[in-house]
Structure formats: structure tokens, C-alpha cells
Amino acid sequence: MLRVGGVTPERLAGGLGLKDSDAIKTYRRELEAINEAQLDLEKIWHELECFRYIFSSPIDLIRKMKMMSGYLRRILDEYEENCDLLFTIEGSCLQHSKLSGLVASTKDSEFKEKFCDRYSEAAELISKDILRPIVGGGG
Helix, strand or coil, rough: CCCCCCCCCCHHHHCCCHHHHHHHHHHHHHHHHHHHHHHHHHHHHHHHHHHHHHHCCCHHHHHHHHHHHHHHHHHHHHHHHHHHHCCCCCCCCCCCCCHHHHHHCCCCCCHHHHHHHHHHHHHHHHHHHCCCCCCCCCC
């Protein structure tokens, strides 16, 4: 949604300014969604810590959740530090944005490395646990 709303790597490189009010609205709205996702991941990792006995690789799974949450947290920290500047200083606050990794092509982006890949690995660990045979189960 960020790219659709005009928040593109090229516009971030040039900076978003007062003339980009639609892109700024999109940026703010989507960062609120990222904030919700980050809080959900944090909740999941705390639940995993409480129920770690259910999983065969709980430490690895928790580590992946923390990595994904940490990646989103860094984007949110940047937003929180700079959101007031969006309407006062034309563009300078986002020129070297951590957000650029999120809106860039996924193929070689930081988002792929720090989030998508970790998500896939976590999903694989969970799938293995769901599909593993129950040892010693009666029937």
C-alpha cells in the first residue's frame, strides 16, 4: 500500500515534503498498520515463550519472531523520531529512510532479508511441528 500511495524508493530518496501530502497521509496510515503488526509479533513471541514446550525448536522460533519485530520497530522508531518534521521541513527527514527497504523491490530488499525470510523460516518450523507424528500417542 505504501508504493500504491506514492511512497516509493525514488520519492524517499528525494524526500517527501509538503507538496506530497497524499504520500505523507499514506505514510502515516501505513506506519500505524506497521505499528499494529509489530505489536502483534511482540505478543506472539511472548506467547511462544510461555508455551515453548509445544514446539520442537522454540528458541529458534522466538528468535525469528524477535528479528521480524525488531525490523518493524526500527522503521517505527524512525517514524516516531521524524513524524513532526514531515510538515515542517520539506523532505529532509526521509531522505535516508529505513522505510526505503520496505518499499523497494522485494527481491533484494532489507525487508526480504529481515522480515520475509524470517517469516518463511518461522512458518516452516511451525509446519514441521504441526505435521510431526505424535510419538507414543495411543489410538
